[in-house]
């Protein structure tokens with residue numbers, strides 16, 4: 001595709017959300033990236049939260065974390081460029097270790113992944129012996145290595161139910177745990193850790209952790225009430241990293257891709273997304289006939305680090321290489337692959 005063709009394509013989709021001078025500049029970058037991608041036999045995986053110009057131009061596959069981990073496991077490209085955050089790139093490396101995995105910015109972290117360490121998980125196992133540990137994929141590889149099984153927002157309920165146990169340790173997202181508890185009917189407790197302390201009587205079923213997504217924790221029930229007062233016919237979609245109260249007050253909750261599919265299929269007069277805002281722009285661009293309320297101003301500062309400029313540099317300089325030490329990877333892969341067999 002020539003630069004002009006790319007510019008025309010981007011303009012058709014993004015003319016309302018990205019200024020024209022920016023589109024011209026970004027079209028040129030996107031064409032360079034796509035050429036280098038072919039030359040170097042690379043594949044680009046783009047999370048649904050990527051900024052609109054990047055999202056609609058360079059990823060070979062776009063999706064939620066579950067879909068992208070499946071693509072990472074299946075690809076036979078030599079290089080995987082992960083346009084997402086570090087835990088996602090690590091998961092790609094865990095699943096497909098012979099490939100070179102690149103992330104365009106080393107600053108793309110995640111507040112949930114930062115909230116818990118491998119030592120925290122070991123301490124919880126000591127405190128609750130025999131209780132299976134489910135960790136959200138929004139964790140680093142060493143935490144996954146201490147887990148029995150991983151989950152994403154798209155399969156958390158199925159993963160917890162697949163264990164068939166009365167008690168589950170669910171880490172580290174307090175809100176996702178609360179939402180899973182609400183759906184599965186399990187109670188949830190948040191233990192204060194005292195190293196070495198043993199608990200004899202388990203009168204709880206889901207043991208959680210106080211991690212939160214710094215983006216989704218910002219949405220409140222008051223926001224929902226305000227919007228419904230002004231637009232009574234609005235359909236509200238929330239990500240399960242929002243608080244259980246916000247999710248309960250919404251009309252639908254699901255992974256980023258589940259929200260995209262919902263919008264594609266809905267005939268609601270208007271809808272509102274309670275999630276990261278770049279995704280709102282991406283959905284609006286793909287569904288110009290649908291009426292999205294643009295009340296969103298929350299960007300994930302980590303996803304926001306990934307730019308077309310840095311994606312080009314990633315391919316030019318083969319940077320930044322994401323590695324997972326073998327002893328961690330061989331333990332982490334069991335938890336991730338076990339998740340992929342569930343759904």
Ligand code: 13P
Pocket residue numbers: 048063064065066138152153154213239241254255256257
């Ligand atoms: P999804 O798996 O739903 O794409 O969520 C990933 C994420 O980081 C949401 O904040």
Ligand code: SF4
Pocket residue numbers: 085109110111112113138213214215216241276300301302303
């Ligand atoms: Fe992490 Fe939240 Fe950003 Fe997702 S949106 S990457 S959970 S900080």
